[in-house]
Amino acid sequence: MNFEFTENQSMFRDMVRDFSRQEIAPIAQQMDEEGTMPDALLAKLREGGFFGLSFPEKYGGMGIDTVTYALVIEELSKASAGVSVMITVHNSVGSYPLAMFGGEEVKQAFLPRMAAGEIAAFCVTEPGAGSDAAAIASTARKEGEQYILNGGKIFVTNGSRAAFFVVLARTPGTVGHKDIHAFIVESGTPGLTVAKKEDKMGLRASDTVAIDLEDVAVPAEHLLGKEGDGFKVAMSALDGGRIGIAFQALGIGQACLEESIKYAKVREQFGKPLARQPVIAEKIADMGIELEAARLLGFQAAWLKDQGQPCTKQAAMAKVAATEAAWRAADAAVQIHGGYGYCKEYAVERYYRDVRVTRIYEGTSEIQRLVIARQLLAG
Ligand SMILES: Cc1cc2nc3c(=O)[nH]c(=O)nc-3n(C[C@H](O)[C@H](O)[C@H](O)COP(=O)(O)OP(=O)(O)OC[C@H]3O[C@@H](n4cnc5c(N)ncnc54)[C@H](O)[C@@H]3O)c2cc1C
Incomplete structure (x- = not known):
């Protein structure tokens, strides 16, 4: 190895x-x-x-x-x-x-x-369908050589800057995941509008919006895969997506560790730097251990994907391990910075807010554990 x-x-x-x-x-x-x-x-x-x-x-x-x-x-x-x-x-x-x-x-x-930089977005989540993505209500009605999309999506990352939207919608009157289709829709298509921009706790440089779909006509050749492949398209994209979010969390966690080391070396209390206080040194050691362990899981998932092997379980494990390690690292970083960690002058305040969503989007920690348990229990 x-x-x-x-x-x-x-x-x-x-x-x-x-x-x-x-x-x-x-x-x-x-x-x-x-x-x-x-x-x-x-x-x-x-x-x-x-x-x-x-x-x-x-x-x-x-x-x-x-x-x-x-x-x-x-x-x-x-x-x-x-x-x-x-x-x-x-x-x-x-x-x-x-x-x-x-x-x-x-x-x-x-x-x-x-x-070349025309931005793409991914539209699955709806007001009534978050973790349960198969419960989407947006519809796609076939009319001749096109599909007519109606409904609404929420929490669309990149939504206000996007030139392209991957949209999931179902045959009217159906339930479950079998009649869901995926489409690629260009911005500017009549009926596709940005309804609302979210005012978020963190990731504030990124835009997250709601999208309305009102009689949006999409050419039949913009269907991704076959009719009914929508759920499969989304789930296979999410394997790679979750590896990306794992490494996003690891980046934030690593920044927390680096800022904490820097601060602990210069901040003195009780006559010596925080870095030489055993309780603080232990916090720093734990941050390093947890981030490194999660990073190895992340690279394993990435390597499997590169080999063309199934990586759903490892991607979910990497996402949980990384986002939860990074969350604890951000909390420790604020703690090590004391009162200053609670103020915007120090970057750890931003990291603490930014890292929170990594346990929520592209599948919450709870849903990842369901995915992992399903695979482990099937063996
Ligand atoms: C900043 C941001 C960006 C996003 N970007 C996108 C995007 O680009 N495209 C997109 O489609 N979506 C996006 N999302 C949506 C995101 O993927 C969903 O928020 C997420 O899947 C959870 O859905 P929900 O918010 O409806 O929560 P819910 O599904 O309502 O869940 C609420 C809570 O219940 C728990 N829960 C639900 N079901 C179960 C269960 N069976 N067992 C145990 N616990 C359960 C969840 O884990 C969670 O803790 C984004 C969200 C945010 C906040």
Whole structure:
């Protein structure tokens, strides 16, 4: 067993680390305060190829493997989880369904545009269907050579900036997961509108919106996979998505650890630095142990995906382990910073807010445990 990264993987990680330190970290606090992301940063991300990370090269992407992708997401997340969620949603659940299940003509038309930085979003969640994604009520009615979509989606990451939406909808009058279809819908299609922007606790640089669908006409060739494949399309995209969220959490957790080490070395109480107080040193050791253990699970899931092997259980395990380790790391980081950790002047205050959602989106910790238990108990 070899735990070393290839030269290419290390080079990618170092390049993204430098980019994140130079271009993202200096404005991360301001983006959080203003709840937005400057166009200049979006332009640099496009120029750097961040919107085509995992796309095949023949469609204009970089075609990097999942392990490299994980390294990229962790580095971006250390600087800004708001930026990294935009990139990971675009590269995984936003575009993967098209890359894996789209017809060749549609792929040739849309993937190069996505790789060049036209942003993709993923629309499953509805007011009545969160964890129970098979309960969606949005409908798709076949009319000649097109489908007519009606309904509404909530919590759509990238929604106000997106050029493309992966939308799940069902045949009218059906229930369960068998009659759900997935479509790729272009923004600007009449009837697709942004209804509301959420005012969130964290990830404030990222936009999360509700989408209305009113008689949205989608060409039949924009169906992903076959009729009835929608649930399968979403679930297979979520395996990769969950690996991305695991590494997003690890990036935030690692930033918490690094800030805590820095602070504990300079802050003195009782005549010596916090780092030399055994209780604080133990907190730092625990952060390191838990993050490293979760990282190994994450790389195992990424490696399995790269081998083309099933990775649903490992992706779910990695997501739970990483998001919960990062959550504890953020809590410890605020504690180590004392009262300053509760103030916006210190980045750990932002990390604490940003990390919270990683246990909720792309499948809550509770749902991941159901997925894991189902697989373990089936054996
Ligand atoms: C910032 C943000 C961005 C998001 N981005 C997207 C996106 O881009 N696209 C998209 O489609 N969705 C997105 N979501 C939605 C997200 O995936 C859902 O919020 C999540 O799946 C949970 O659904 P819910 O909020 O309806 O909670 P619910 O499903 O109502 O769950 C509430 C609580 O009950 C628990 N629970 C539910 N069922 C069970 C059960 N059977 N056993 C035990 N516990 C259970 C849950 O774990 C949770 O703790 C986003 C959400 C947020 C907050």
